[in-house]
Amino acid sequence: MNERKKKVMEAAHSLFIEKGYAATSIQDILEKSAISKGTFYNYFPSKNELLISIFEKIHSETDQLRQEVIAGRPVQDKEVFIEQVKVKMEVNKRNNLFALFQGVFASEDEELKKFVKQHHLNELRWMQRRLIEVYGMRIRAFSLDLAVVMFGIIQNMLHFVIAIEENVKVEDVISYAMRRVDAAVDEITVSKDVLLDTRLLEKWQPNELQEQERKKSKLLQEIGAMQTKADKRTDQLLVFLQDEVREEAPRRLIMETVAKEIPQNKELVRLMNDFFDTDA
Amino acid sequence: MNERKKKVMEAAHSLFIEKGYAATSIQDILEKSAISKGTFYNYFPSKNELLISIFEKIHSETDQLRQEVIAGRPVQDKEVFIEQVKVKMEVNKRNNLFALFQGVFASEDEELKKFVKQHHLNELRWMQRRLIEVYGMRIRAFSLDLAVVMFGIIQNMLHFVIAIEENVKVEDVISYAMRRVDAAVDEITVSKDVLLDTRLLEKWQPNELQEQERKKSKLLQEIGAMQTKADKRTDQLLVFLQDEVREEAPRRLIMETVAKEIPQNKELVRLMNDFFDTDA
DNA sequence: TTTATAATATACCGGTTGTCCAAAAAAATC
DNA sequence: GATTTTTTTGGACAACCGGTATATTATAAA
Numbered sequence: 001m002n003e004r005k006k007k008v009m010e011a012a013h014s015l016f017i018e019k020g021y022a023a024t025s026i027q028d029i030l031e032k033s034a035i036s037k038g039t040f041y042n043y044f045p046s047k048n049e050l051l052i053s054i055f056e057k058i059h060s061e062t063d064q065l066r067q068e069v070i071a072g073r074p075v076q077d078k079e080v081f082i083e084q085v086k087v088k089m090e091v092n093k094r095n096n097l098f099a100l101f102q103g104v105f106a107s108e109d110e111e112l113k114k115f116v117k118q119h120h121l122n123e124l125r126w127m128q129r130r131l132i133e134v135y136g137m138r139i140r141a142f143s144l145d146l147a148v149v150m151f152g153i154i155q156n157m158l159h160f161v162i163a164i165e166e167n168v169k170v171e172d173v174i175s176y177a178m179r180r181v182d183a184a185v186d187e188i189t190v191s192k193d194v195l196l197d198t199r200l201l202e203k204w205q206p207n208e209l210q211e212q213e214r215k216k217s218k219l220l221q222e223i224g225a226m227q228t229k230a231d232k233r234t235d236q237l238l239v240f241l242q243d244e245v246r247e248e249a250p251r252r253l254i255m256e257t258v259a260k261e262i263p264q265n266k267e268l269v270r271l272m273n274d275f276f277d278t279d280a
Numbered sequence: 281m282n283e284r285k286k287k288v289m290e291a292a293h294s295l296f297i298e299k300g301y302a303a304t305s306i307q308d309i310l311e312k313s314a315i316s317k318g319t320f321y322n323y324f325p326s327k328n329e330l331l332i333s334i335f336e337k338i339h340s341e342t343d344q345l346r347q348e349v350i351a352g353r354p355v356q357d358k359e360v361f362i363e364q365v366k367v368k369m370e371v372n373k374r375n376n377l378f379a380l381f382q383g384v385f386a387s388e389d390e391e392l393k394k395f396v397k398q399h400h401l402n403e404l405r406w407m408q409r410r411l412i413e414v415y416g417m418r419i420r421a422f423s424l425d426l427a428v429v430m431f432g433i434i435q436n437m438l439h440f441v442i443a444i445e446e447n448v449k450v451e452d453v454i455s456y457a458m459r460r461v462d463a464a465v466d467e468i469t470v471s472k473d474v475l476l477d478t479r480l481l482e483k484w485q486p487n488e489l490q491e492q493e494r495k496k497s498k499l500l501q502e503i504g505a506m507q508t509k510a511d512k513r514t515d516q517l518l519v520f521l522q523d524e525v526r527e528e529a530p531r532r533l534i535m536e537t538v539a540k541e542i543p544q545n546k547e548l549v550r551l552m553n554d555f556f557d558t559d560a
Numbered sequence: 561t562t563t564a565t566a567a568t569a570t571a572c573c574g575g576t577t578g579t580c581c582a583a584a585a586a587a588a589t590c
Numbered sequence: 591g592a593t594t595t596t597t598t599t600g601g602a603c604a605a606c607c608g609g610t611a612t613a614t615t616a617t618a619a620a
Contacts, residue, residue: 023388156432
């Protein structure tokens, strides 16, 4: 990614942490990163999209860390699980993500809200899966309940600790929650107490598809924008791309070949690569 | 309270529920309640203060309901406790308070944030106290932990249920949480597992003092505002009131007598009554 | 060197909350 | 009923906000 763009994101990020999302004006970001307004809107279509970019970066970095934590260690190891949770929570704390998420919900921006919500559900799904790995299939029927319980305890505990400005270690909180879940597992396997259907989350698009949808819509948006100022020939090419990207299995080679013939195609090509690369 | 003012609050309230806090402009409120901008700012110094007023009203009404639920029934009755929790949660849900609170945090208004935070702590304190009443003194050492756990489970569960748009009854969620806490109580009294010091909350100003501080500051603000357009004689009276209200134990009768001699004292008198009335 | 692309500065738009004020209306007081 | 006080009105205004549009300049690719 563009060095300059990265710099803007970092400046914005630190401002968001420092002053909060809503309280940070675009003017502030411009001044801190020493760019002009025009440049800013070249990089990001809106303040919200900038925030999403920052979120995405944090998440992917966090997931990376989580991977590293578990690498070469047994999935049922409770310590590994705790460490993985800790990674996330500490990132959240360090980046004031709690506050930022809340800011999002007030923004009334549907896309942004959806993004945060989806992230929350992903996180829950992750925890549900990991809990099954840790405690075994016997807790499968209660896995979603347990995930929500564990999440709730940790989140509320941290929230409380932050509110009263007391110093309690994140790992102590997580361990505490883990011990409560330990006990709950024993108890629930006896009482067979179930609240939520384990498959509730399955109905919700998993992350990758959601991501892919985002990318597709971005690409289509760009094509649409280009059409407004395209000549006849270019327009035909663009229409083809539009149709192709909407196909079940868009053919990358063809699309790239066609795109080559379109003038001012840089952003288009960038978004197309983004669309076809399953990994970010 | 002024009928008209009440009407404005109701209009704003319904708009906030409908469209959210940030998305509701003052203009919207003016139109819905059919008043002018000038009048609005006569009633409320800002949009934030209006929101606080609404919160206060909801809270006091909810507390009232809670009182009624327990009236004449034993404090250790679990069903009573569950019903009381349910009252609050249903009010929250009905009034979209989750979303409104989040809107608050985005507003970056310090007073508003403090208010919501204080409310959260009050709620925790209430639950801590009630848990002791329900389970007895033996859980005293773990009461704060348990309160946070219970709160966290309920809140997260409800949040999740709303997110996935599934219909799960509020009371089912609360009962579920209650059963988890039941088990946790048994387990913890054996393991003696403690995370948070029970007295952590004591340090935080209880609601009444906080309230009183708010009223005092409002009163002082009004006095300050009046001073700017007061003649010499009036100014002397105002200065006296200012000093008196800052005393340990302000003398109501004296202040009221002095206030009578001040022209255009309506709002002043109103705020003074508010200040001296311990009950709203 | 030419040409395409990126970055700049700035004016502008419609929106926001909140201030201010003169004038009209309503209420309270004499 | 007349006078005074209080409340309400409605709109101009200021200072912001996010975002658009554009003409100009700088930079890099051909």
